[in-house]
Amino acid sequence: MKFFRRFKILGTGSFLPEKVLTNHDLEKMVDTTDEWIKTRTGIEKRHVASELQAASDLVREAAKEALKNAGIAATALGAIIVGTISPDTMFPSTACWVQKDLEIPGIPAFDISAACSGFLYGMDIGSAILPAIGKPILVAGVDVLTKITNWEDRGTCVLFGDGAGVAILAPTDEDKGYLSSIIGADGSLGELLVQPAGGSRMPATHETVDRKLHTVHMKGNEIFKHAVRTMGDAAVAAIEESGIPPDDIDMFVPHQANNRIIEATCKRAKVPLSKTHITISWHGNMSAGTIPIAFHDAVSKGLIKRGDKVLFAAFGGGFTWGASVLVF
Ligand SMILES: CC(C)(COP(=O)(O)OP(=O)(O)OC[C@H]1O[C@@H](n2cnc3c(N)ncnc32)[C@H](O)[C@@H]1OP(=O)(O)O)[C@@H](O)C(=O)NCCC(=O)NCCS
DSSP, X not given: OOOSEEOEEEEEEEEOOSEEEEHHHHHTXXXXXXXXXXXXXXXXXXXXXXXXXXXXXXXXHHHHHHHHHHTOOGGGOOEEEEEOSSOSSSSSOHHHHHHHHHTOTTSOEEEEOOGGGHHHHHHHHHHHHHHHHOSOEEEEEEEEGGGGOOTTOHHHHTTBOEXXXXXXXXXXXXXXXXXXEEEEEOGGGGGGEEOOSSSSSSOOOHHXXXXXXXXXXXXXXXXXXXXXXXXXXXXXXXXXHHTSOGGGOOEEEEOOSOHHHHHHHHHHHTOOGGGBOOOHHHHOBOGGGHHHHHHXXXXXXXXXXXXXXXXXXXXXXXXXXXXXXXXX
């Protein structure tokens, strides 16, 4: 095996807020049915942050678990990277709020805005700067999309949930790390999935609030078509660059926005569904939080073991995408 970048994932962790919203709860809020949501997406329920919980609160809890599993103290960390599009505040970054909570001032901390690809962007960039940092790096993916959801829009409100996942990367000489990693973007498709207001293009006014322009606006159908192609192509390219045949992939952890997109990606990448970790039914699409939570779930259940080859693939608003083959 030829390694693209060597690093070891010392530990993983995740956190989902306590409150659960089922499809049946949504039936009482908008014109939808449990049956429609399940057959069109695979989602049965999602976790929803409380009024008091922001992105960094979720990351802090996931980080504590990951540090415990890694067997290191927070003071051993050399950097914090958080993938998110629903930060606590426009600034400071969520990574800085996490750093404050972990009480480890001094090390670099920054966010990456790559929507649902945020965790794979974080892993790629984290592993690239690891040799310069020389100490473990905490990479998180988190989103609290229910805070920017239009609860009157049945086309979006049934899809999203909240959650955070963390992986701690460390330098290693062992045969572990990336066989391949690809990240990319096509900004010309930005309008398909956007939170229009709240930035410098359209600062907050009474009108933007009244028109619900601070919520997720999505052209679901068009995204679906691009997602199937983009995620499939990225997965195929990551496998090709890894130099191993698709049969050698032990587990595929895809971004989970829709079961049908996952199935189409598996078909294109020639990875069977039986080797694909699908968790969408119990948490919905948590954007950057989805992959690290599903990854942690598979690791903690023993479905991914040391030495296994894991394929990741994601797509998201921007448009952004990422895919990688990693030896755990
Ligand atoms: C959103 C999504 C589930 C919709 O599924 P779809 O099969 O494309 O459905 P359509 O949008 O074509 O809508 C079909 C019908 O269902 C209706 N519908 C939409 N949402 C509904 C809901 N929650 N409940 C019931 N009916 C709904 C539509 O109004 C439409 O009705 P019409 O035929 O009378 O006009 C699907 O397009 C999707 O998953 N897209 C990707 C979204 C995504 O991944 N976003 C995040 C990117 S990371």
